[in-house]
Amino acid sequence: MIISELFVYQNDTKEVADAVCQLLEETNVDLSVLEKPIILEIDAELNQDVRVDPTACRIVGRTSQELFHGVTAYLLLASAKEIAHPVAHTAKIDERCVMIDIGRKFYSLNALKALIRSMAWFQFTHLQLHFSENEGFRIESDLFPEIVSEEHLKKKEIKALIAYAKNYFIEIIPDLDSPGHLEQALKTHPEWQLPMASGEKDVHALNILNAEAVSFMKALYEEYGDLFAESAYFHIGGDEFIDFDALEKYPVLTEAAKERFGERASGIEVFIEYVNNMIDHVASLGFTVRVWNDGFYRLNRDEQVSLSKECQISYWTRWNPNMAPVSFFFENGYQVINHNDNFFYYVLGEAAGYTYPTYEKIQETFQLTTFANNQTVDEKWLDQTPAIALAIWADIPEARTGRAVIEDVFWIQAAMIQKVYGIEQPKTTFAPLYAAWQKGLMQ
Numbered sequence: 001m002i003i004s005e006l007f008v009y010q011n012d013t014k015e016v017a018d019a020v021c022q023l024l025e026e027t028n029v030d031l032s033v034l035e036k037p038i039i040l041e042i043d044a045e046l047n048q049d050v051r052v053d054p055t056a057c058r059i060v061g062r063t064s065q066e067l068f069h070g071v072t073a074y075l076l077l078a079s080a081k082e083i084a085h086p087v088a089h090t091a092k093i094d095e096r097c098v099m100i101d102i103g104r105k106f107y108s109l110n111a112l113k114a115l116i117r118s119m120a121w122f123q124f125t126h127l128q129l130h131f132s133e134n135e136g137f138r139i140e141s142d143l144f145p146e147i148v149s150e151e152h153l154k155k156k157e158i159k160a161l162i163a164y165a166k167n168y169f170i171e172i173i174p175d176l177d178s179p180g181h182l183e184q185a186l187k188t189h190p191e192w193q194l195p196m197a198s199g200e201k202d203v204h205a206l207n208i209l210n211a212e213a214v215s216f217m218k219a220l221y222e223e224y225g226d227l228f229a230e231s232a233y234f235h236i237g238g239d240e241f242i243d244f245d246a247l248e249k250y251p252v253l254t255e256a257a258k259e260r261f262g263e264r265a266s267g268i269e270v271f272i273e274y275v276n277n278m279i280d281h282v283a284s285l286g287f288t289v290r291v292w293n294d295g296f297y298r299l300n301r302d303e304q305v306s307l308s309k310e311c312q313i314s315y316w317t318r319w320n321p322n323m324a325p326v327s328f329f330f331e332n333g334y335q336v337i338n339h340n341d342n343f344f345y346y347v348l349g350e351a352a353g354y355t356y357p358t359y360e361k362i363q364e365t366f367q368l369t370t371f372a373n374n375q376t377v378d379e380k381w382l383d384q385t386p387a388i389a390l391a392i393w394a395d396i397p398e399a400r401t402g403r404a405v406i407e408d409v410f411w412i413q414a415a416m417i418q419k420v421y422g423i424e425q426p427k428t429t430f431a432p433l434y435a436a437w438q439k440g441l442m443q
Contacts, residue, residue, distance in 0.1 A: 006037060013040040016061075016068045019167050023072070023120055029079040029436040038074075042067055048088040055086065065169040069123040073421075076121060079432045082425075089421050092368055095387035096420060097126040097337070098409070099175065103133025103184070105348065105394035106151040111402045113164055114441045118406070120168035121433060122413040123420075126387065127165060128173040128235060134183035134204050135397075143223050144216070146188045155227055162230060173290075174228040177237025178217050179206035179274055185220075192216060194242070197251050205241055208274040209256050218281050225285040234282050235314065238275045239292035244268060245300070245322065261304040269305045271295065276308045283310055290314050290337065297324035312386065314339045318373040326371040330381045337387040340372050344389060344416070346409060349396025356408065357390075359427055362415035388416060403441060410434055 003024050007017040017040060024031075039058040046062040050070030053059075059074060061067025070089065077083055098119055100107065107115075116127060131138045136149040139158060153161075162172050179194075183204045186193050192213035193201035207213045225234065242250055247267040257265035260273070272295075279289045289311045296307040300322040313329045316339035329336050339345075343366045347354040368388070369377050390412055392405060400408075414430045 006031070006034070007040050008037045009040045012042050013064070013067065016040055016064055016071065019068055019169070020071050020075070023117065023168065024075070026117055026440055027121070027433070027437050028439065029075065029433055031075060031078050033078050033081050033083060038071070040067060040071065049090045051086075051088045053086045054083045065125075068120075068169050072121050073123060076433055077425075077429070079436070080429045082429055089423070091123075091420050092382060092422060093338075093385055093388050093420050095126055096122075096124040096417065097128055097173070097387050097389035098124060098413070099128035099130055099173075099339075099389055099391040101130045101133065101392060101394040102136075102138045102153075103131055103181075103394075104135045105397035105402070106136070106138060106149075107402050109153065109157045109161060111406060112161055114437075115406050115409070116161075116165050116168060116170055117440075118410045118413060118437060119170055121437065122417045124170065124413060124417070126171050126173050126233070128175050128389070130175040130177070130235075132176050132185060133181055133394075137184045139224070139227075141220070141223060143219055144185075147185045149184060158227060162228070166230070171233075172228060172231055173233045173235055174224050174231060175235040175237070176220060176224060177235075177239065178278065179208050179271070180204055180239065180241035181237060182206055189213075189216070194250065195252050197249050202242065202250075207252075208270060209252060214274070214277075217278065221278070221282050222285065225282065225287065229286070232288055233290055233312075234285070234287035235290040236275070236278050236282055237292060238296075239294050239316075241271055241295060244295060244298055245320075257304075264302060265304045266301050268295075268298065268301050268303060272303065272305050272307055276305075279308045279311050288312060292316060293326075293329065294320070294323050297328055298322050299324060309333060312337060314389070315371055316345070316391070317341050318375065326375050327377060327381075330377065330384055333384075335384050335386050336371075336381075337389055338368070338371055338385055339389045339391055340366075340370060341391070342372060342374070343370075344412070345391050345393060346405070346412065347393045347395050348405065349399030351393075351395035357412055359411040359415040362412065362419065363424075366415075366419060368419055388420065390416065406441065407438065410437070 009017040041060045049066040050061045059070045061070050138152045140155045194205040194207045254267035257267045257269040261269045282289050293313050293315045312335040314337045315326050
């Protein structure tokens with residue numbers, strides 16, 4: 001069937017039809033099993049996200065995005081000659097995210113577009129661009145051009161990526177980590193590095209007691225807030241600032257904390273105060289703010305100030321038993337993104353003790369109520385779990401090519417989305433789509 005004749009649609013579904021047609025032109029899957037056009041409808045009163053009736057060749061979605069997800073899921077099955085009986089699907093988690101570390105490893109615009117196409121086929125909703133790391137800063141800056149790596153994306157390329165993703169109902173999340181992971185940004189500004197007891201400076205960490213250093217970060221958040229103004233979320237990191245069990249190496253933090261919060265303060269309070277201030281600042285730019293979990297509510301610290309409730313928690317690990325369990329964040333009212341590093345951390349070179357995640361492992365042992373370090377929560381907490389997220393980290397950037405990375409995570413997405421919708425398909429179902437998608441990879 002000719003792509004342009006694939007759908008019957010009204011004005012309110014034309015956007016979906018056009019988006020799917022573009023995806024098909026870029027992927028070129030075999031849909032010869034389809035014998036007549038598919039009727040597309042939107043019904044805001046639908047009890048499910050999407051309803052598919054293969055016999056009537058009708059797909060109904062509650063919103064344009066959910067209709068798009070229903071159509072791509074249906075066509076995926078059609079490409080495998082496995083059109084099913086009438087079904088109704090509702091996602092158990094609203095948002096599905098891929099985070100990619102472009103700070104350590106440069107990915108071209110075309111590479112990121114290829115990733116977005118696989119995300120579109122698997123009903124993912126957000127792409128998180130982690131664009132600043134110790135090893136690189138990868139998006140053009142007008143305010144501080146000196147901090148940007150030689151190999152980077154221009155702002156016009158980012159705008160093109162935002163528009164491309166939006167066409168497939170995917171939103172970009174900017175991810176600028178502070179006050180740690182800042183070696184590249186601070187190389188040309190050593191005066192803003194954090195002093196240590198040894199007399200040296202921590203090249204990775206911002207001196208959060210220096211007003212100019214703090215203003216520098218606020219200005220960066222403002223600059224990229226403008227660039228990503230269409231996005232709902234902004235991830236500000238807050239992880240691995242320093243070794244929180246070795247605060248004695250940073251007496252300036254301890255002294256400042258005791259001065260501001262009393263003798264019971266340990267030093268971690270000024271870090272939390274900084275993060276809270278940045279949450280307020282970025283929220284004032286119009287974003288919902290997300291932070292990593294590992295630095296907050298440490299069980300071995302009597303913190304004299306607490307993390308703001310005006311943020312969401314990306315819960316990735318509890319490798320240190322002093323880190324707060326995920327249940328603590330749920331019970332204290334936080335929205336928690338499931339970044340389970342045991343299943344969803346794709347770390348290049350299998351650094352830091354990680355192994356590459358697999359389709360089989362996720363299918364066989366992961367449940368939506370499973371969080372990092374095998375913490376299992378009650379199903380009621382899924383109401384406070386807005387997203388599930390795959391993270392692609394470039395700890396050893398040369399370990400795999402960009403193409404190999406994007407090929408690998410195709411299968412991780414395939415496994416994750418089945419868990420989200422509570423369905424099971426053999427891996428062979430996705431082989432025809434993979435073959436077609438792979439042909440156009442990064443062309």
